[in-house]
Amino acid sequence: MDFSNGDKKFPRKRKYGYSKTCTKCGETKRVKDNFFNKYNSPDGYEASCKICFLKKNKRWSDKNKERHSELNASWYQRNKEQHLLNSQQVYEANKSRKLLDYYRREERTRIATPKWVSKSDLLKVYKQAEQISLKTGVPHEVDHIIPLQHKLICGLNVPNNLQVITREMNRKKANKWKDRENRSKKTD
Numbered sequence: 793m794d795f796s797n798g799d800k801k802f803p804r805k806r807k808y809g810y811s812k813t814c815t816k817c818g819e820t821k822r823v824k825d826n827f828f829n830k831y832n833s834p835d836g837y838e839a840s841c842k843i844c845f846l847k848k849n850k851r852w853s854d855k856n857k858e859r860h861s862e863l864n865a866s867w868y869q870r871n872k873e874q875h876l877l878n879s880q881q882v883y884e885a886n887k888s889r890k891l892l893d894y895y896r897r898e899e900r901t902r903i904a905t906p907k908w909v910s911k912s913d914l915l916k917v918y919k920q921a922e923q924i925s926l927k928t929g930v931p932h933e934v935d936h937i938i939p940l941q942h943k944l945i946c947g948l949n950v951p952n953n954l955q956v957i958t959r960e961m962n963r964k965k966a967n968k969w970k971d972r973e974n975r976s977k978k979t980d
């Protein structure tokens with residue numbers, strides 16, 4: 793189902809953060825994430841919130857199963873080519889982006905690994921992370937204490953710079969370093 797109407801010609805300029813009350817559930821919510829766009833309505837949004845709107849659609853399609861599948865089938869027939877093309881493009885874009893990320897990471901790690909480092913010492917840390925994950929059921933990852941590639945600082949891929957932390961911590965840490973990088977950009 794396509795709920796967008798191309799984001800064009802809304803009757804009135806909508807304010808960012810503008811809230812409205814759903815006519816179905818009576819809750820007041822911010823329009824930005826909670827209401828579908830609707831061309832031809834005074835404020836450019838549906839009267840009911842997304843949840844109520846979808847519930848209504850679901851009730852209708854449950855009651856009219858045959859008609860619903862007919863409509864779906866005819867939509868698919870009309871949009872088959874475009875639909876396949878879109879999914880193909882999304883897939884290809886993701887695939888090449890992922891591959892590129894992977895090679896970048898590999899290259900970064902290769903450059904940051906001094907010749908004197910023994911591979912088995914590094915592997916030990918990765919095995920440790922794997923074992924802790926298995927034992928605790930909480931995903932753990934190997935983290936570079938000082939990041940390998942950063943605008944401000946460059947760590948090495950050596951055992952002393954490795955630690956095993958939870959995946960959650962690792963993500964948080966990555967964001968923290970990103971923040972620092974952004975802050976340093978501003979002060980430049």
Ligand SMILES: [Zn+2]
Nearest residue numbers: 814817841844
């Ligand atoms: Zn509602």
